[in-house]
Every structure is written in C-alpha cells, then in structure tokens.
Amino acid sequence: MTPKVPPNCGKCGLCLNVCPVYKQMKEEQASPRARMQLIRAHKNQTIASSPYLKEIMSKCLMCGSCTANCPSGIDHYSAFMKMREQMAEDHGEPAAVKSLIYLLARDYRTRWGSTLARTGQKLLPKKIAESYKLGNIALKNMPRLNAVPFRNTCEEIILPDTQKPDRQKPDTPKTDTKWQNIQRQGSDKETGTVAYFTGCATNYIYDDVGLATVGILKRMGYKIIIPKNQTCCSIPLLFHGAKKQAQKNIETNIEALKGLKVDAILVDCSTCGEALKHIYPSFFNKNDPASHHAIAIAQKIGDVLSFIDDHFDRLTFNASPKEKPVVTYHAPCHSKNSFQSHTTIENLIKKLPFVIYKKTCDTEECCGGGGTFFYEFPKVSKEMTDKKINNAKAIHATQWLTDCPVCRMNLSGNLKKEDNLIIKHPLSLIYSALKPL
C-alpha cells in the first residue's frame, strides 16, 4: 500500500530518545517531534513566527538521527531546512553565521576569507587569542588554516604511484616535504580512476586529510582526479536557510563532477557525502537536466574509508610498534545516519594491525559540534562534548579517530593538554603507517 499523502507525524515519540539535543536538554521543545508539530502549527497560523521559534528550530544539530529512526518515514531534513529558510528570512541570522554563509557561498570568498582569518590568527595578540572564544572553543585551540588551500597544492590529475617519482609538481614551495614524500611512493599497476571531492575542511583547514587520501589512493594504484572547479558542498548554507546561495554552489559542483569517467567519486567528509548522495538528486525539478546529472553523480558517491576497506589487501604497513597505541573512534552523526558508513569505518580501524582498538560506551553519540551548533548553543554543546571526552578518557585511549571535520574541530578544541588525547582523521593514521615501497 502506498501513502496517498505525505506522511504525517503520528506523535509517537520514538524519535525523542535518539535526538542528541533532547537527550541532553530533556525538554519536549528540543525534540524532533516538537519541531515537526511547531512547523505544522506555524503553517496553520496557530503559532506566529518569532525569534524564539527560530531559536527552537536552530537548536538542532541537523544530525539526521530522527529521520533515520522515524517509523512513519517523516523527512525531517527537508521540513527543517524549509523552516530554517523561513526563519532566516523573518529574523535574520547572527552576524557570525551570516559571514560564514557569505564566505562559503563562493569559493573565492572562502579563499579570501581564510587568508584573512589566518592573518587574524597570527596578528591577534597572544593574550587576546587566549581569552577569546568561539563558542566553547578558545581561539588558540581552533585549528590553524592550511598555508595554501589543499587543492592549489596539487594537479587536477594525479597518476598512480610507480617506482620512479613522477612529475606531478605541486605548486607549493620546494620545502614542502609532505608532497615530496607522497611523490616517492609507488605502486606498479594502475587499478582504476577515482575522483576526489575534497570539501572545504580539507581544502582550507585539514590538508593532512587530503594528503593522506591522495597518498593512500595513489598507493593503491588509482589515478585521481581532483576537479578544480569544485566548491563548498553547500550543506552549511542549506542548514542556515540560504537556499539561493546554495543553489549556485550545487550547480557549480554538478558542472565539475558530471560526466567524469571514474569508478567512484570519493569524499572524506560524510556531510559532503550526504549532500552529493542524497540532497543534490532531489534539489532540482525532475525535468531539469541538472537533476539527471545529480542522480548519475550520486550513484558514484562513496566515502574514502569504505573504499579503502573494500581494497584493504592492496595496502602494506610498517612493522607494528612494540607498544601499540590504544585508539578509539567517534562516529559522526552523518556517517551514522545518512551515509551509514560508521560500522565499516569502525571495522576498518579494528583491522589495523598497528593499533589496539577500544570502543567507548558512547561511540555513536553525537559530540555536540553540529555545524555551527557549538557556536550558537555553547552550553548544551559543552555538556555533550564533555560527556564524550570523559568516556574516551575512561578507556585510556591516546588517539581518537573521527571522520568529520566539525567533530574533529569541536572535540580537539575542547580537549585539555592533560587529557592526553589527540584527535585524528582515520585516513591520517592509516597513511602514516603505510610501508614505503
């Protein structure tokens, strides 16, 4: 039997205890069910638009746990995005969020912005930098930005490794040893071709992830295409109701990725993955040619870690250290709910011969980062983050792996020196242990 109307929320409440915000706040208005009811009430004009209504709608991590667990098949995501758009229109966004949208809206602005921010980070007197906070995260604990955006450091097409160093010169300074190391690794056979969608985080903040991705894929024998014209996946824009700006980015990305003759299009961030795989295909009208391209692209989207897991036997590692470090994993919400890659990733980490894997009691719980949630709602966010940190410390892990840049930024920003824990992308860990050829 097919439903004749879009599904209704039956108010069963099964989504309450999967919602990280509800679990922390324990107030109905912080729950997915309440948000659905308020959207309906707003539509029926029994509840007027107000800054408080906007706050309730924004106090959500857009983590997708509700959608993943709702037996009635409610599409919270679309409903929330539409409502957020309306709320942003009615009441504006806080200045910091607004500037984020402005920056992400066009890649060159991001580039420009990151240069500015970097200069800011450098110029800010130490004292101020130490006391200034973004949400809960002291500025000094924010990640440094990449010296040069990652994509500027590599060619658009990177050939698989062979025994001899190849000629893809990165336009980075000669002193950049990271690249020289990558060039030297080799693999004899060319196995196939993949495209790599790097996302903003790798491009501007965490180039170690990009280097690791390229390094590992090259080693596995893949030719890698990193389309130059890709830009922000636009999820942050959609979550903040900036649909128009988002559309431009989506069109740009479809243009950059369509028609590529590749085995897969890989992402290192599951939020980008969610956008490319689930949001783009339904963004356009069915008759719009962009929609066809988006669907074709979506079929090729996969995450790098699952891809590596599929071809794990192609990798060889250095001899394991005598004392293997204890590592644990934090499953990002989007890996769990929309991309469903978290179990594969966890199993991949378990397979790594050079570490001891230990699970925390709350591996799958949200860390409270959630895009700009940590900035907009520092109190709730902090409570969630601290719980996670304490549970990771309880199992005496020294490395904490996570495959989402926002989780990484949020967790590492809240860690103290004495916590003795470092946050890493699993890719960086794998890459650092690869045996040189």
Place this chain on the structure above:
Amino acid sequence: MLDENIKNQLLTIINPERYLDQPEALACYAYDAFVEESLPDAVIFPKTTNEVSGILKIASQFKVPVTARGAGTSVCGAPIPVKHGIIVCFSKMDTILDVNTRDRYIIVQPGVVNADIQKALAPFGFFYPPDPGSMNTATIGGNIAQNAGGPRCLKYGVTVDYVLGLEVVLASGKIIRFGSKNVKDVTGYKLTSLFCGSEGTLGIVTEAILKVRPLPETTKTLMVMFDDLDNTARAVTDIIGSGILPAAMELMDQMTLTAIEDAANLGLDKTAQGSLLIELDGVEEACEKEMKQIIEKVKENGATHIQEANSESQRQNIWTARRAAYGIFAKLAPDIMSEDVTVPVSKVPAMIRKIVAIAHKYRLKVGVLAHAGDGNMHPMIPTNKADRDEWHRVKKAFDEIFEAAAQLDGTLSGEHGIGLAKSKYLPLVMNQDTIDFMKIIKKAVDPDNILNPGKFA
C-alpha cells in the same frame, strides 16, 4: 498564561530556567500520541520531591489544575491538559537512586526512562520485565500511571506486579510513602495498586521502588506463518490453554505483516494471512521441550511456515520492527486510530472475527495486531480525520468494537488506559455504583479536582 501572582510564587521555589510559558514552548506540551490537543498555561520541570510538593501547595491554594507528564507517549490523551493549568514534566527528575540486585529491587525517580532501567540492570544479569513498545522513550512515572504492559507481560505480569513501594505527593502538597522494599508486605490497603493506572488523577509519583528479576538463561524466538487468520487465533488459544506459558506471543495479520515487511525488509512472507511471533525464555531444557510442544500445536492449526531466529541480531530486528508497527501504520494514512480492547484468551478468535466484520461493515481497512497470549488486541484503523464521512464511520466502528469486547467478557483497555479516549465507554464494563466508588476516592484525595482534571469522565 498563569496569573502573575501565582507565577511569581512558583518562581520562588523553582529556578526560572525550569519554568516555561512562551506560547511556542507551551504548544509542545499540548499533545501526546493521541489525536487531541489542549494547551497548558505553564510547564515546570521539578528535580526534587520538595519542589513538587511546593508546586502542589501553591496550585491547591489557587485551585490551578496540575497534570503530570513523563515523555508524552500516552496513546489515550492521558497527559493532555484539557483544563489547562500547569504541566509538571518529570523528564529532568531522572536519577536511578539505588540498584540492589541482592534484595532484587531498584529505586528510581519518576523521569527515568524504562530502557535506562534495563541498561542499569543488565550488567548485574537482571531486568525489569514490563516492556512497553515505547520503552526507549517512556518514563517509569508514565508507566506506573498507565499501568503499562508489553509483550513479555504475558509471562511476567504488568507494571502493577512490579511496584513494591511509592512516594507520592498529594494534591494538598503532602508527601506520603507506602509499600516497602519487601515482596511480601501486608500493612494496610495495597495502595501501590490504587496508584497504578490512576493516570495522575490521585497523586504525583516522585519515587518508586521496583521489583527486578534475574535475566533468563536462554531465549528462543519463533516466527510462525498461517494461511488463515482464524487458524492463527486458534493456535493461540490452544497453546495457552494447554498450559504452556511463553514469554511473549504476538499476533499479526496480513496487513500488519505487509506494512512491517515493507518498512523493515526482514524477509517476512507477505502472502501469509496471519502470523505469530512467539518467544520462550528460561532454562535451556525447559525451553526446548516447550518449543516442541508449541511447534506441534501450531502445526495442528495449519501453520504453513515455522522459523526460529538464528541470531541475537535477527531476534532484535524482529522486535524492533514489531515495536515500530504503530509508527509504520501511521505512514499509511494521515491519522491512525488504535485501540487495545482485551478479552479472555479463549475468546481471541471470536474477537478477531468481530473486528474484521465490523471494519468490513463500515468499509474501513483494519490491521490486527495483538499481544495475543493475554488477549490484548490492537486493532489499528488508518484514516483521515478531514474526511468527515470516513471519520464518522471510524467512530461507529470503534463503538461496536468496544461493545463486542464487553459482550465477550472483555475490557476496554489492556494497557493504554482510559484518558480522553475511552471515558465514555466506562459504563460498558462497570456499573454506575462502581464508577461512583471511583469518584468517591477521587473526591476524598483531591477535593478540588486539580489533579489531571477531565480524565475518567
């Protein structure tokens, strides 16, 4: 909104962070999982018994209605504040105070979620038997107030069988305690029974001592398919009648099976007309023996396919899908009407035939889902309230379903309670003197009728 003076008095005992009265927030406490809604004037989240007592002293002084709320998963409108006033929401009063498996009890605050009790007990090899489908969200306070049951209550009994003692705040604000940490306790009226199922109309539970049990050694799960619904129901009667007591025995008709299969892809046979999900637990050898007897009985009743869950994850998947059935049904139409009439187990086949015939008469679709072993039926009718004619037919159909249950020595509700949904049917199952007796009790403990007014008629 409450009168300014009352609000100010409340704020002298409650941290303003735990007091809500913005219209946007109030709208979120106007509903449960039932179809009706009504707005409160304020929502308070107490954290201690003394705060609850303080709230009730002020409320009784000004005669403001007070309705307790747990997680709002009631399906009969029990926590809906029909007369407005204050919602006292227990979600933040959620500490497990003591786990004592030596003496086999656990002491909890009312806002503790049922599943969290199970989590706290599991490491000790114990469990708390009542397992409502909403156990991952619903609170113990709500479970007690609704005397909640669940699939495994067939063998183990329902909430009332596990409440050893309670701390309750009365309408006046006075705090009373009754029962104890002892399984045997005959000191005065059995007040724990009076409060189980009282839907927050007699007093507010602020602490509970619950009986717990050791986890069974083994659990075996069977899925049995039939090509006839009547045969399915007769198999239930036969099994229970022969003296076997499974932990759970869930019946699903074809519509329910199809809906679950479409949503969860478990590989269930969608052409089957009826099915039983049977779970046995206890000592390995005993389970084996009972399993054989059950297989014999279902074969005698024409079972077409019998399959045992071969792993814990398969078993979990089946139960997760079963728990989600209500929500899965909600997908089928804008509104879903579900009831929980209950009949003695020998009347299960007759009751199911009645339900199907009544739905047919009113040209409605019906899904039959039942905790069949204890005769507890959940007929579910997908409908659309906006379709006036259909909605009228749905109401008529339920009137007849209740009448039919009463004629079969059954009752109105096995576990969901009366709330707003069923108070008008009370006369079908009790005489006026009995209803009056309940009113006398209510009047005696809550003379101003401030505790959850508007329920139980």
